[in-house]
Amino acid sequence: MRDVCVIGSGAAGAVAAAVLAEAGWDVLVLEQGEHVPPGTHLHDLIPGYETARARDLDGGWTEEGYPWTACCVGGGTRFYAGVSLRLRRVDFDATAHCAAEALPPAWPFGYDDLRPHYDWVERRLGVTSDGGLDPTRPSPPLDLLPPHRPSARGAALVAAGRALGRTPFPMPLAVASAPFAGAPACADLTTCTDFACPSGAKGDVHHRLLAPLADRIEVRTGCKAVRLVEDRPGRVAAVECLDVATGARELVRARHFVVAANAIQSAALLLRSRSAHSPDGLGNGRGVVGRGLCMKVGQNLTAHLDHDLDEIPAPKGGRYVTVAFTDNYLDQHCPSGLGGLVLETGPLDPADIADRRVLRLECLVADQPVAENRVTLDWSTVDAYGLPRLVLDYRPHPLDLKRLDYLRDRATEVLTRAGAARVDPEPMDFSLGSGHLHGTCRMGTDPATSVCDPQGRVHGVVNVRVADGALMPYPGAVNPALTIQALAHRVATLLLHEETAAGTIPE
Ligand SMILES: Cc1cc2nc3c(=O)[nH]c(=O)nc-3n(C[C@H](O)[C@H](O)[C@H](O)COP(=O)(O)OP(=O)(O)OC[C@H]3O[C@@H](n4cnc5c(N)ncnc54)[C@H](O)[C@@H]3O)c2cc1C
Incomplete structure (x- = not known):
């Protein structure tokens, strides 16, 4: 029997697997996707992904919901832009900024509890400094690169931004700014986002x-976890x-x-894990699994300049994000006093990449968790694997849309x-x-x-x-991957503590 089976090889799963394997545990990772060759574009994979039923922004239903970051070894990190921000202290208790419901x-x-776990992840991935x-x-930043x-x-x-008094x-x-851990510095070979890095300069978990x-x-690829099987109440065997590929099933x-498996697929796995002990799904005795789905509320703005940029943009796009603003993160003028992040986003369309008059900014605000926003399963219809269809029932909260309006105005001022x-x-x-998937x-x-x-253990399941x-x-x-990885490090480290009582965070 394995010491641990990790479901998902993405941002979180790879960190947890690494911590436990380095402590000598026998680790098996189950991954639904496959390895992707360097230079692969995410859009070449998406047609093979299962979709979900989802609400569009008008409240109607579509069958084209997207319940993934990416389905492959390394998960979303293979295609991410590498943005590696820590949450702000206010994010650990935003009660005063949320609606009553x-x-x-x-x-x-709080933040100080997660801080050493952020440090570990930044050291292992090679995160560049923000220069303080x-x-x-x-x-303060670790100043590794x-x-x-x-x-x-x-x-x-x-x-x-500086002309407006922003910072x-x-x-x-x-994304390595200098050679790091055997990887070369980034040479702007593709845009970071949407492409699996051709050189290994991007610190993806693969x-x-x-x-x-x-x-x-x-790592066992092409292997989808269908359900967790309890052999007695509160213990999964x-x-x-x-x-x-074959549809064959086995027990691990x-x-x-x-x-x-990502915040949507992890909830789906627990909901599929119905048994005599857990008729509504594992850990779902109180009906909370899947609720509180948060996907951020965000918008990109494209600006068309009245003059050419002074410098020529990188021909293939290069790093997708190099500059950001948090001046309006906490902002008393913003509805509820909490704004968000404004960040550069490079154009993705090849014509726009070459256009010296195109600038883009993205605005991101947190969406408050509400019970009605949720992942559910429709047991009356099945997908290609014969599993109940996944449903994303999500509507943005009006207060969050107002906060986005405010932030969009601040970003428009910069443009x-x-x-x-x-x-x-x-x-x-x-x-x-x-x-950006959270909260389920x-x-x-x-x-x-x-x-x-608080240790990540499902209530009532040992x-x-x-x-x-x-x-x-x-x-x-802020973009979630670094926090997700810090959390995974914390969960795995506390599991080790519990088993060994040794109690140190591996360097
Ligand atoms: C194009 C793009 C750009 C992004 N840029 C950034 C960025 O710059 N910064 C940032 O912070 N975030 C970014 N993100 C988001 C980031 O990638 C995710 O937040 C992060 O990868 C989530 O980590 P995770 O471990 O929860 O899920 P994932 O990384 O998606 O990993 C989950 C893994 O589990 C597998 N899986 C799912 N269900 C099952 C199952 N039942 N059985 C077996 N395996 C399963 C999936 O195939 C996947 O490999 C980006 C995402 C995309 C797609």
């Missing part, structure tokens, strides 16, 4: 954790999994299970100052699924409003832990 947004611990310039960063130079577009945003800063990226530990971590036994003749808000589609197996001390305890963004009671407004 929100689920309790306070985390069961991010005005709301909760603790120098900040990236702003892109041509980023330089224009820095100049405009732009270099975005911390898990390059930084799974490949270096290949002799200690077995095995996970039933399905070979996605382990002493412990770590669920890290206008940079010389925008026109600013076009891009269509919003975050209710269909998003790269929320942590807390009260089983009436949470699924997992050997199952959730380790991904599903744990987050409140998402914060």
